[in-house]
Structure formats: structure tokens, C-alpha cells
Amino acid sequence: MIDIATRVWNQRWRIDPIVRSLIDTDFYKLLMCQSVFRNHPDTRVRFSLINRSSDVPLARLIDEGELREQLDHLRSLSLTRGESTWLRGNTFYGKRQMFRPDFMEWFETMRLPPYDLQRVGDQYELTFEGSWPEVMLWEVPALAILMELRSRAVLRDMARFELQVLYARAMTRVWEKVERLRALDGLRLADFGTRRRHSFLWQDWCVQALHEGLGSAFTGTSNCLIAKDRDVEAIGTNAHELPMVYAALAEGDAALARAPYDVLADWQEEHDGNLRIILPDTYGTPGFLRNAPDWLAGWTGIRVDSGDPATGAETAIRWWKERGEDPTEKLVIFSDGLDVAKIEELHARFAGRVRVSFGWGTLLTNDFRGLVAGDALAPFSLVCKAVSADGRPTVKLSDNPRKAMGPSSEVERYKRVFGVGEQVGMEVVV
Amino acid sequence: MIDIATRVWNQRWRIDPIVRSLIDTDFYKLLMCQSVFRNHPDTRVRFSLINRSSDVPLARLIDEGELREQLDHLRSLSLTRGESTWLRGNTFYGKRQMFRPDFMEWFETMRLPPYDLQRVGDQYELTFEGSWPEVMLWEVPALAILMELRSRAVLRDMARFELQVLYARAMTRVWEKVERLRALDGLRLADFGTRRRHSFLWQDWCVQALHEGLGSAFTGTSNCLIAKDRDVEAIGTNAHELPMVYAALAEGDAALARAPYDVLADWQEEHDGNLRIILPDTYGTPGFLRNAPDWLAGWTGIRVDSGDPATGAETAIRWWKERGEDPTEKLVIFSDGLDVAKIEELHARFAGRVRVSFGWGTLLTNDFRGLVAGDALAPFSLVCKAVSADGRPTVKLSDNPRKAMGPSSEVERYKRVFGVGEQVGMEVVV
Known part of the structure; x- marks a missing residue:
């Protein structure tokens, strides 16, 4: 029996919304938002969509009207009572009341600020401007909307059983990965795949x-x-x-050099334990660690998010030893371009030497490679980044020069200030 | 939203019935039933379950109580009005009123006769006795019930996503077969997989x-x-x-030798065109064709259901040529132990030389080989056959001696009467 009421209710949807909740976003976004809300509530930022895969003609694949409808729907959302209750009442990393009452009160009434959408050739220019705590909340759902609209565009012409077999194949693939990962003793792995997922239901x-x-x-x-x-x-x-905006706001080279550590000093005031994770690669990992204050060596771990991950982890291990820390008590979180073979390799190399954890993203939630003609569902590299703060451009160097961004004069200045020398370029898959 | 009424309704089912309709059976069973109803309504027959795969301990896998519940449920069924309307009103092979009013009136009130179930070691002895037109209707659903209860027994301990991935893998496998079959120009293929299907929903x-x-x-x-x-x-x-029971009823060797042709003489009175298909292997194809009356060469085609299929088809082609018929106008239906590779091979060899059609059975609707531990869902060879008619044993020789059945003295007599010499044994997969 079909539930007629459900069917009629579904007819009423003007669109099938991709993002249906303000908490359909990454947890760290809310943690960072709370930190920004406390420390930089009035900073004006500009976030911008960047399609690193210029061979994927987003504006030809995705209808502008549909994109606007989805973005407009997102702007109509506000935090529900149940969502608020969960954020206020749940334990995160073993801690209650992770989100402070003043932040929650603000979040409960927050609506996403306007967006600006332009078609330029086969790409969209999508930008968000406003106060940092509001604008930053656009990033993850905006990416998820673009990724899923692209999926829908490809799926639209497929027949019913073709669709079912497509998902059967994708499910089989995920499960084969699960079966391989089961063999890894002591594995610790989390899903980091929200932003570039195939779709919400698939994630x-x-x-x-x-x-x-x-x-x-x-x-x-x-x-x-x-x-x-x-x-x-x-x-x-x-x-x-966080370091990108802090750096952009810094007055002069000395303040710039200090900015990444200021971020973590602010962070340390709010968080302890497993939330004290260093993300060292924004302006080059080696320089960051070399110049880091001693208190940072006491933090719980490091997230390796660009460059060769084994090199990043070895660098961290050496650094902890130099600072008199025991690496076996430290946590290394790998989160860049992971798939099963890479996870197996890193697990084999580092398990026992450090505590290892994996944040598995796009190749968990969007591995449809090879499953449709023309590989039209293959994931691609779409990001949404802070490009300016209070009118000053942001810069990212990363441990992979192909992920660098910012005006070239500023990139050169940052390289000088942070002592970044030769870097090895690596293909950016996702 | 869950439809509460549906959920409550489902709670009320004492069991989840495997066979829910008297027409959840093979079409040819109904055609044969009508023929038997007309020509042999009072013949008493005994059908019996035979598990050719003695390594599959059915009685250990399937609970006797559950089996009885399913068989009892089947006995509670009668033809619904909609089913009757469909049988009466639909066109089959382009013909209206394939089923005569007198047969339909009988079928509308028919209930399946009692069954006898005994556990003997690790196997079940399941027999059906009564009038031929009633008992024969047990065969297909009884097999489907046993096959599905075995599937359910294996699936019972699997977790939710494990189940979903199992079906995802099975779907992917079927679809890969479909994709290979698409490449075959002029392919004609039907599903013959009811009796040994994994489950009704899967078929x-x-x-x-x-x-x-x-x-x-x-x-x-x-x-x-x-x-x-x-x-x-x-x-x-x-x-x-049909030939097995006709043969068992024959008085003396001359009548026995004539019995398979008597079947087809009765059939010819009722059917023409694509329903005039010879099944020649019951007592050996070569002898059947050698001794066949000329009017049989005028029939539309032959079904090859045992022995080496290419040999069977070549024998038929030679026979048609000997009888002055044009093989390119004749139909060869392959229906034994088919899977994609065999279909491709037979299609390549015979397309253009005869009209070719495939009746794809168990490896379409029950190919779960290798998908669970211990290969516990692999299909196996379960049949339900007429073993006696009016108290006289039936015999089958087949083109594969491993499919032969009947008392050995009778088997020897049949071999002599039908002139069956050396036969090549072939593995019976399904």
C-alpha cells in the first residue's frame, strides 16, 4: 500500500532540496564558527567557489535556475528546535556543552547571507560576502549542492534498472573497501566526505x-x-x-609570521584533548613546525592534509622527538585524497609508531569512477575558500604547490615570511 | 512517513508466504494441465521431490514446521478473479482464449491436494498423490518454496548492510550478463527460472x-x-x-514406443505455431527423431533440454534436412543449464542456421555463486517429478544418463524399446 498522504505531500515540494538542514555540514565548521563568533565576529570576509577541475564545465552541466533554487532553499533554513537541542545537549569528544549558550542563541536565529552567482563561460562564479561567522557556513552546503546537482544532471537520463544497478555497483565498491579495511588491526577511521559527496542519501x-x-x-x-x-x-x-583569515588580517610581516600560532592560541583557550589537533600545512609544514612555540608540541596531534602524507607524518614524528615528546602518544590524522590502498599503506607504515586516524573524504562518499559512460560521475576538485578578509586577499601555500592560492605578489611574500623553499607538486585528485 | 496501516497489516501475517498465487507457476504447466484435464483427467499420479545434490542437507537447513506452513499456505490458495480474467482474456502466443471455458471453470475451484512430508536423514521426502491435473500443479511452487526457504535460512543471520550489499552484488552480476547479452545480434531470450529461483522478489x-x-x-x-x-x-x-506418464500408462512395448508421439498428437489437436515445439530427449533424442512420424517434422521447432546442446541442435538440423524441411525456418530453444558464456557460444554457432531462442533458468534467477561464505547460496539441482501413474513407475532416460530416473529394470526395458545406446554423462549443475 502506498501512503497517499506522503505521496501528496511529496507532490507539494517545488524542488527536491539537496540540503535540508543547517547542520547538514561538517562538525568542525560549527566549532570554528563558535571560535570566530567569539574572536572575530565583525570581520568581513568573502568566500568564493573555485573549480580546480576546469575540464568539468559546471555551467553547462548544471542549470542556473536549479542552482539558484537550491541556494535559495538553503537561505530559507534555520536551526530547528531538535537540532539546537542536539547541539546543546549532546556530548562531543566526551564533553558536554561544547557549544556555549551565547553562540547557540545566535545560531538559532541565524540565516545564511545572500550569495552572488554569475555564469562566466562554462563555469559559475559563486561568491558570499558578509560577516565571517555567517559567510563561513555557506562553504560546505554550497559545495554539496553543486556536487549533487552535477550528479543529478548525469543521472537524469538513466533508465530505472540502470540506476539501480549503478547504485548496486557503487554499494559493492564501498563494501569491498570495507572488507579490505576490516583486515587492518586497530584501524580508526571517520567519514569526512560531506562537501564532495555524490548526494546526501549516498553519504x-x-x-x-x-x-x-x-x-x-x-x-x-x-x-x-x-x-x-x-x-x-x-x-x-x-x-x-582560520590561519588564512588571521594571516590576511595581520599587519606587517612579524604579525603575519605569528598568525598561524595565534589561531591555535585562541583554539587552546576553548578546547583540549582530541580537539587540540594542529593543521600545519597552510603555509608549509616544515617551517610551521620549526618555528612553533613549545606549548604546541604538547597538543594531541597533527592533521596531514596536503603533500606526501608519509613525509608529513615523518616530519611530525621527528618534530615531536626533537621537542621531547613521545610520538607513540601522539595522534596523526590523515585526511587528504585517501582511498583504501593509501590507507593500508599509511596504516602499515605508521601503526605502532604514532596513533593513527583517517578522515576519509571524497573517495568514500563519491567514488563513482568508471561507473557511467564518459566517466561523467567521477569526483572532481571543487573548493569554496575565503578569498579576502576585511578587503585584504587571503593566501594559501599548502604542502602541495598545486593547491596554492592568492595573488602572486602576496604568495611570494608569504613564501618569504614562512621560509617556504622548493615544494613537490602532486596531482590534486579530489 | 510510514503507512501505519500497512505496518499493522504486515504484523498480522503469520508467515511471509513464498507463493501467494496459483499462477505463480510456469505457463507451460497450465498449458499441460489443460491438455491433461482434457485427455487424462482421471489418471492417478504420484509426484516426488528429488534432490540430486545430496551434499545439500535440506532437512538440516530448512525447518520442517516452516516448510509445512508454506505448503499449507499454498493449499489455502485459489484462483482469484483477476487471475482468472487474465488467463481467460489475455492473448498467449498471439491467440485469444488459449484456456477453454471448461478448464477455467475447473481451475477456478481447484485447490491443491494434500502432500506427504517425511524427514529421512538430512533430506525431506515430499510426495503428492492424486489426480494428474491437480497433482501436477504442485511441482513448480513446491520447488520454489524449498529453494526460497533455503535462501531464507542462509540470509537469516546476515546484518542489514551485508544483505543490501549481497543483493547489490547479485544485481551487478545480472546486469553484467545483460550487458554482454546486448552485444548478441538478433538474440531472443526468455526467463525460465521460476522453479529454482533464489526468491520470488528476486525473479x-x-x-x-x-x-x-x-x-x-x-x-x-x-x-x-x-x-x-x-x-x-x-x-x-x-x-x-507428458511423455513420462503416457509411457508409464502404455500397455506393452509397442504402445510404449508410440507413447511419446501420442503426446504430441494430442498436443497438435490443441496447439499450432510457436506452441508446436518438440521436446525429444525424454527417451533419447536420436531415437526419437529417427522413429518420428513425418507430420512432426512440420512442427515449428525443438527444445534442447539435456545432453550437449550443440550436439542436440546439430542432430535436429540434420533431421529436418533429411525430412526435407528448411532448418532456417525452424526454431531451436535451448533451455538446459544456460549461462551467458554458453548462450554466446550457441548463438554464435547457430544464429542464421536456425532460428534460435533461449530459455534461461537457474543461472538467471539464482546466481548467487560465491557471494556468501561456504557458497551457501549456490543453486543446486532439485526436481519434482512424476514417479508413478496409475500405480506404474515412470521412467526418464534423457540425453544425459545422470538425469535418468526410474526402477533399473524399467530403465533397461525403455533403453531397449527406444534403442538408446551409449550416452555421454554430463555434470548436472542446476
């Missing part, structure tokens, strides 16, 4: 499959809505936007 | 997948219920039980 499926298939080796998801609905841990710490 | 899925994936190359299904519900053609002609 939700992947999380549940990992939960059943990996048991306690699956530590949780970065996605708050899925964590809430599926009763798993919400996972994440902080990201590049 | 239903396979039929729909073939319908979408193969388009007009998919000619229909042997399953009447699925044909009706999915609006595809019902396919099938006649089977071994």
Missing part, C-alpha cells in the same frame, strides 16, 4: 555501511545531521580558513 | 531488469504471475511429464 548510506561493516573501527562522521540521525559521533577539529 | 527483479536491459530481445517469462503483473509475455510449451 548517509556510506556512513551506515561503515558503521555496520567496521564496527568500533569506524569512529564517526564529520556530518552533524547524519551523526545526529544515525546516533554516531560527530568528528572534526579545525581547517585552513 | 521479479530479474525479469524487469531483462525487460529494460534487453528490450525486444527479451521475449518474456515462464512465470504467469510476473507476466501478468509486469505486462510481459508468458512463455513455454510442454515438458517431460
Whole structure:
């Protein structure tokens, strides 16, 4: 029997919304938002969409009207009572009241600020301007909308069983990965795949499959809505936007050199334990660690998010030893371009030498490579970044020069200030 | 939203019935039943379950109580008005009123006769006795019930996503077969997989997948219920039980030698065109064709159901030529132990030389080989055969001596009467 009421209700949707909740976003975004809300509530920022895969003609694939409808829908959302209750009442990393009452009061009434959308050739220019705590909340859902609209465009012409077999193949692929990962003793792995997921429902499926298939080796998801609905841990710490904006706001080279550490000093005031994770690569990992204050060596771990991950981890291990820390008590989180073979390799190399954890992103939640003609569902490298703060351009160097961004004169200045020399370029897959 | 009424309704089912309709059976069973109802309504027969795969301990896998519940449920069924309307009103092989009013009136009130179930070691002895037109209707659903109860027993301990991935893998496998079959120019293929299917829902899925994936190359299904519900053609002609029972009833060797042709003489009175298909292997194909009356050479085609299929088809082609018929106008239906590689091979060898059609059975609707531990879902060779008629044992020789059945003294007599010499044994997979 079909539930007629449900069917009629569904007819009423003007669109099938991709993002249906303000907490359908990464947990670290909310942690960072709270920090920004406290420390930089009035900073004006500009975020911008950047399609690193220029061979994917987004504006030809995605209808502008549909994109606007999805973005407009997102702007109509506000935090629901249940979502607020969960954020206020849940334990995150074992801690209650992770989100302060003043932040929650602000978040409960917050609506996303306007966006600006222009078609330029075969690409979209999508930008968001306004106060940092508001604008920053656009990043993850905007990316998820673009990724899913692209998926929908490709799926639209497929027949019914063709669709079912497509998902059967994708499910089989995820499960084969799960079966390989089960063999890794002491594995700890979380889903970091919100932003570049194939679709919301697919990410939700992947999380549940990992939960059943990996048991306690699956530590949780970065996605708050899925964590809430599926009763798993919400996972994440902080990201590049903090040092990028802090750096852009810095007056002069000395302040610039200090900016990445100022971020973590602010962070340390709010968080302890597993939330004290260093993300050292924004302006080059070697220089960051070389010049780091001693208190940072006491932090719990490091997230390796660009460059060769084994090199990054070895650098961290050497640094901890130099600072008199025991690496076996430290946590290394790998989160860049992971797939099973890479996870196996890193696990084999580092398990026992440090505590290892994996934040598995796009190749968990969007591995449809090879499954349709022309590989039209293959994931691609779409990001949404802070490009300016209070009118000053941001810069990112990264441990992979192909991920660098910012005006070239500023890039040169940052390289000088942070002592970045030769870097090895690596292909950016996702 | 969950439809609460549906959920409550489902709670009320004492069991989840495997066979829910008297037309969840092969079309040819109904055609044969009508013929038997007309020509031998009072013949008493005994049908018996035979598990040719003695390594599959059915009685250890399947709970006797559950088996009885399913068989009892089947006995509670009668033809519904809609089913009757479909049988009376539909066109089969282009003909209206395939089923005569007197047969339909009988069928509308028919209930399946009692069964006898005994556990003997690790196997079940399941027998059905009564009038031929009633007892014969047990065969297909009884097999489907045993096959599905075995599937359910294996699936019972699997977790939710493990189950989903199992079906994802099985779907992917079917679709890969579809993709290979698409490449065959002029392919004609039907589903013959009711009796040894993994489950009803799975057969239903396979039929729909073939319908979408193969388009007009998919000619229909042997399953009447699925044909009706999915609006595809019902396919099938006649089977071994007709010559087996006719032969058992024959008085003396001369009548025995004539019995297989008597079957087809009765059939010819009722059917023409694509329903005039010879099944020549019951007592050996070469002897059957050698001794066949000339009017049989005028029939539309031959079904090759045991022995080496290419040899069977070559024998038929030679026979047609000897009898002055043009093989390119004749139909050869392959229906024994088919899978894609065999279909490709036979299609390549015979397309153009004869009209070729495939009746794809167990390896379409039950190919779960290698998908669970211990290969516990692999299909196996379960049959349900007429073992006696009016108290006299039946005999089958087949073109594969491993499919032979009957008391050995009778087997020797039949071999002598039908002039069957050396035969090549072939493994019986399904």
C-alpha cells in the first residue's frame, strides 16, 4: 500500500532540496564558527567557489535556475528546535556543552547571507560576502549542492534498472573497501566526505555501511545531521580558513609570521584533548613546525592534509622527538585524497609508531569512477575558500604547490615570511 | 512517513508466504494441465521431490514446521478473479482464449491436494498423490518454496548492510550478463527460472531488469504471475511429464514406443505455431527423431533440454534436412543449464542456421555463486517429478544418463524399446 498522504505531500515540494538542514555540514565548521563568533565576529570576509577541475564545465552541466533554487532553499533554513537541542545537549569528544549558550542563541536565529552567482563561460562564479561567522557556513552546503546537482544532471537520463544497478555497483565498491579495511588491526577511521559527496542519501548510506561493516573501527562522521540521525559521533577539529583569515588580517610581516600560532592560541583557550589537533600545512609544514612555540608540541596531534602524507607524518614524528615528546602518544590524522590502498599503506607504515586516524573524504562518499559512460560521475576538485578578509586577499601555500592560492605578489611574500623553499607538486585528485 | 496501516497489516501475517498465487507457476504447466484435464483427467499420479545434490542437507537447513506452513499456505490458495480474467482474456502466443471455458471453470475451484512430508536423514521426502491435473500443479511452487526457504535460512543471520550489499552484488552480476547479452545480434531470450529461483522478489527483479536491459530481445517469462503483473509475455510449451506418464500408462512395448508421439498428437489437436515445439530427449533424442512420424517434422521447432546442446541442435538440423524441411525456418530453444558464456557460444554457432531462442533458468534467477561464505547460496539441482501413474513407475532416460530416473529394470526395458545406446554423462549443475 502506498501512503497517499506522503505521496501528496511529496507532490507539494517545488524542488527536491539537496540540503535540508543547517547542520547538514561538517562538525568542525560549527566549532570554528563558535571560535570566530567569539574572536572575530565583525570581520568581513568573502568566500568564493573555485573549480580546480576546469575540464568539468559546471555551467553547462548544471542549470542556473536549479542552482539558484537550491541556494535559495538553503537561505530559507534555520536551526530547528531538535537540532539546537542536539547541539546543546549532546556530548562531543566526551564533553558536554561544547557549544556555549551565547553562540547557540545566535545560531538559532541565524540565516545564511545572500550569495552572488554569475555564469562566466562554462563555469559559475559563486561568491558570499558578509560577516565571517555567517559567510563561513555557506562553504560546505554550497559545495554539496553543486556536487549533487552535477550528479543529478548525469543521472537524469538513466533508465530505472540502470540506476539501480549503478547504485548496486557503487554499494559493492564501498563494501569491498570495507572488507579490505576490516583486515587492518586497530584501524580508526571517520567519514569526512560531506562537501564532495555524490548526494546526501549516498553519504548517509556510506556512513551506515561503515558503521555496520567496521564496527568500533569506524569512529564517526564529520556530518552533524547524519551523526545526529544515525546516533554516531560527530568528528572534526579545525581547517585552513582560520590561519588564512588571521594571516590576511595581520599587519606587517612579524604579525603575519605569528598568525598561524595565534589561531591555535585562541583554539587552546576553548578546547583540549582530541580537539587540540594542529593543521600545519597552510603555509608549509616544515617551517610551521620549526618555528612553533613549545606549548604546541604538547597538543594531541597533527592533521596531514596536503603533500606526501608519509613525509608529513615523518616530519611530525621527528618534530615531536626533537621537542621531547613521545610520538607513540601522539595522534596523526590523515585526511587528504585517501582511498583504501593509501590507507593500508599509511596504516602499515605508521601503526605502532604514532596513533593513527583517517578522515576519509571524497573517495568514500563519491567514488563513482568508471561507473557511467564518459566517466561523467567521477569526483572532481571543487573548493569554496575565503578569498579576502576585511578587503585584504587571503593566501594559501599548502604542502602541495598545486593547491596554492592568492595573488602572486602576496604568495611570494608569504613564501618569504614562512621560509617556504622548493615544494613537490602532486596531482590534486579530489 | 510510514503507512501505519500497512505496518499493522504486515504484523498480522503469520508467515511471509513464498507463493501467494496459483499462477505463480510456469505457463507451460497450465498449458499441460489443460491438455491433461482434457485427455487424462482421471489418471492417478504420484509426484516426488528429488534432490540430486545430496551434499545439500535440506532437512538440516530448512525447518520442517516452516516448510509445512508454506505448503499449507499454498493449499489455502485459489484462483482469484483477476487471475482468472487474465488467463481467460489475455492473448498467449498471439491467440485469444488459449484456456477453454471448461478448464477455467475447473481451475477456478481447484485447490491443491494434500502432500506427504517425511524427514529421512538430512533430506525431506515430499510426495503428492492424486489426480494428474491437480497433482501436477504442485511441482513448480513446491520447488520454489524449498529453494526460497533455503535462501531464507542462509540470509537469516546476515546484518542489514551485508544483505543490501549481497543483493547489490547479485544485481551487478545480472546486469553484467545483460550487458554482454546486448552485444548478441538478433538474440531472443526468455526467463525460465521460476522453479529454482533464489526468491520470488528476486525473479521479479530479474525479469524487469531483462525487460529494460534487453528490450525486444527479451521475449518474456515462464512465470504467469510476473507476466501478468509486469505486462510481459508468458512463455513455454510442454515438458517431460507428458511423455513420462503416457509411457508409464502404455500397455506393452509397442504402445510404449508410440507413447511419446501420442503426446504430441494430442498436443497438435490443441496447439499450432510457436506452441508446436518438440521436446525429444525424454527417451533419447536420436531415437526419437529417427522413429518420428513425418507430420512432426512440420512442427515449428525443438527444445534442447539435456545432453550437449550443440550436439542436440546439430542432430535436429540434420533431421529436418533429411525430412526435407528448411532448418532456417525452424526454431531451436535451448533451455538446459544456460549461462551467458554458453548462450554466446550457441548463438554464435547457430544464429542464421536456425532460428534460435533461449530459455534461461537457474543461472538467471539464482546466481548467487560465491557471494556468501561456504557458497551457501549456490543453486543446486532439485526436481519434482512424476514417479508413478496409475500405480506404474515412470521412467526418464534423457540425453544425459545422470538425469535418468526410474526402477533399473524399467530403465533397461525403455533403453531397449527406444534403442538408446551409449550416452555421454554430463555434470548436472542446476
